[in-house]
Amino acid sequence: MSPAPFHVLIPARLGSTRLPRKPLADLGGAPMVVRVAQRALASQALSVTVAADDPAIVQACQLHGIAALLTRPDHASGSDRLAEACTLLGWPDEALVVNLQGDEPLMAPELLQAVAQQLQQRPDCVMSTAAHPLRSEAEFLNPNVVKVVLDAQGRALYFSRAPIPHWRDRPAAPPTDPACAQQPDTPMADPLLLQPAPLRHIGVYGYRVGFLRRFPLLQAAPLEQCEALEQLRVLWHGERIAVHVTQQAPGPGVDTPADLERARALWHAASPAPL
Secondary structure, eight states, X not given: OOOOOOEEEEEEOSOOSSSTTGGGSEETTEEXXXXXHHHHHTTTOSXXXXXXXXXXXXXXXXXXXOEEEEOOTTOSSHHXXXXXXXXXXXXXXXXXXXXXXXXXXXXXXXXXXXXXXXXXXXXTOSEXXXXXXXXXXXXXXXXXXXXXXXXXXXXXXXXXXXXXXXXXXXXXXXXXXHHHHTOTTSBOSSGGGOSSOOEEEEEEEEEEHHHHHHGGGSOOOXXXXXXXXXXXXXHHXXXXXXXXXXXXXXXXXXXXXXXXHHHHHHHHHHOOOOO
């Protein structure tokens, strides 16, 4: 099957409490949102556009040859911002859009293509996303790491910050050094015994434009508010989300100054060719 034709939209908001002016933070000599867009351009997308809430972001993108448009500053979520962007760009309801967050400069371009392909192949689903197996006890228990469980057709049953699924008869973990137990790379006890493997949700989404326009109009779900996970609104309203499972964990996103320094170190180590 030929690759799915799709567009990439990158929501970018200038205000951030943990990392002020995050989209414009320098990463390898260019604003971070520009680096995100450059990665997306390698995905064979039909177009890559930054949907910004501030003229400074639009100007920074245009200075580096990245398409950008200005959206309203009062959107409640990135999905609302992208819905407005689709209208401004005049895309038809059947077009496929991949939502790549503006703080994911190390996301693999191949994953964007896979998420779009997943949605194209699943007419029973209104959205697609991605996940990878967890092999770390600390990450499995970490509420900041979102987990997902799937049905027999690879569709999301539920997303949670809790460690799901729960293995009632899981063997007790062997004794470990307490100092190592909190390290994110500590192997999960008896990982081969855990079937199905626990999956970490990767926050990249594919949408059909028609549903993306409809999504902000759906009533917020109690489970969405409880878990602070917007994608639960989709499931609560009876819609389906297809999940592409990859064995490769994505590069880390950027939420804090410490995350930014880590991303800079990884970017420098990778020594990408100038884009």
